[in-house]
Amino acid sequence: MAPHAEADVASLNGNGHHGSNGVSNGSSSREVFTVNSPNVTYTDLEIRSKYTYRTTSVNRNADGKYVATPRETVYDFKVDRKVPKVGAMLVGWGGNNGSTVTAGIIANRRGLTWETREGPRSANYYGSVIMGSTMKLGTDSKTLMDVNIPFHDVLPMVHPNDLVIGGWDISSLNLAAAMDRAAVLEPTLKAHVRKEMAEMVPMPSIYYPDFIAANQEDRADNLIPGSKASMEHVERIRKDIRDFKAAHSLDKVIVQWTANTERYADILPGVNDTAENLLKAIAEGHEEVSPSTVFAVACILEGSPFINGSPQNTFVPGAIELSEQHGTFIGGDDFKSGQTKMKSALVDFLISAGIKLTSIASYNHLGNNDGKNLSSQKQFRSKEISKSNVVDDMVEANSVLYAPGEHPDHTVVIKYMPAVGDNKRALDEYYAEIFMGGHQTISIFNVCEDSLLASPLIIDLVLVTEMMTRIKWKAQSSAEATKEDFKSFHSVLSILSYMLKAPLTPPGTPVINALAKQRGALTNIFRACVGLEPESDMTLEHKLF
Ligand SMILES: NC(=O)c1ccc[n+]([C@@H]2O[C@H](COP(=O)([O-])OP(=O)(O)OC[C@H]3O[C@@H](n4cnc5c(N)ncnc54)[C@H](O)[C@@H]3O)[C@@H](O)[C@H]2O)c1
């Protein structure tokens, strides 16, 4: 295959899906259900729904009492049913995550089984909320028991087996060598995919040494010339995207940063505070513009959604404004794979149970290259921030337990211990006050195979982001109600928050970290797009009879 070739996996797609979303490449998918409602109509090309969004508006009157007023807003949603041919381009493709997710998709597409010490194992998408979980569609009309469907079937989504994978890396290793370097997958599995992976070679990338740990320099042998931002870099990345799209006859490309964690960039007025200033700063080669921000700008200008899987502040204000101007989706930050995902669920449970969490100690050590990069203080600081802010919304929402400004002690420690490789050891202690002066101490020892937990998130981020490009809305109440000018969701995709530690939200909107709320938002927005009410756990049909 040509250099920098990427497997056109769609042509190899022989692995049957669960029957609901047939082969993609532009064909409309077969759905496992239809909605029987005057508010939902289906054509070959789209699903149209009229959805009544019910909320409660709260005011406070003179004597300090709240007044709660139910509100209804009617939206029209339009879903494009045509499942496109999609490319996923990874920045840092040769890393542990990039090589692992690529091997995983190949293994699933080919329906591979391989021998391990515990016996044969088969390819799966465990850990992907879209491919591995279900949602309640409703209750059986006769038995009144729940009917659950695979999450992937709620809307005509791309199947990961059909994704065409490519990307960039500052390391020149082909994906088979990168897979060996990562030391994540079983040798018997690697043997099955080695040939295909060896033909995949990351494109050269931009490298500005000051943004990642100096200990990464020894792998930087696959570089685009230039050690600071430039419009030449932006245009080169844009061309790479266009060429990839053309070479594989893709309908669209989603780009994800799964490269090393960068240090935070200083937010500088006149440099990265507005879209105009950011473009000017890039043109002038300003040294405070990071590689990840250059990638983000290139993707935004090219119209390819860009997702940041690392914790650095890629999306400086100027990048967010640029995405709003161009209507290109962006999302981030930092895959939420193991220790933090557990934390966001456990903290939600404790605080919503009325238990006063007073201290969280989060330690972990790991031995992969991510850990090596994070052994540098500036890069660790980026991760410390994303791992620490995950409890804020849950604490602030409970004024019974916490006074204004009061919050649990919270410390994050990460150590680099090469011996354990990708198998991160996370040790957490949750300490809480309970009834009448008592205490509860929860200690967790959580061995996370980091890349095997992160790879399904990379897939989910691609699938959800791509689906969002095919969903349009308009408000019935607005003057445009009679026009056909449907709009896309805001360019900052906060719907991705379930997969991310530090969710990026549209400017001025709140950050929700509670894991159940994040999953509920994803589930119920997708349900609304086919005119279905939010999942309700009231089950009145089982209580009122
Ligand atoms: N569980 C997880 O693995 C997990 C969870 C959350 C976040 N993350 C983040 O995901 C990222 C990747 O994790 P990983 O374990 O794959 O790390 P890794 O070090 O194995 O891979 C990163 C890759 O990025 C490449 N790279 C660095 N700078 C680049 C640039 N400017 N352009 C292109 N490539 C570049 C490196 O050569 C390397 O191959 C890290 O930032 C990590 O913090 C990982």
Ligand SMILES: O=P([O-])([O-])O[C@@H]1[C@@H](O)[C@H](O)[C@@H](O)[C@H](O)[C@@H]1O
């Ligand atoms: O997602 P999570 O398990 O909370 O956090 C992980 C950290 O514990 C780990 O130290 C880091 O290397 C990974 O990139 C990831 O961020």
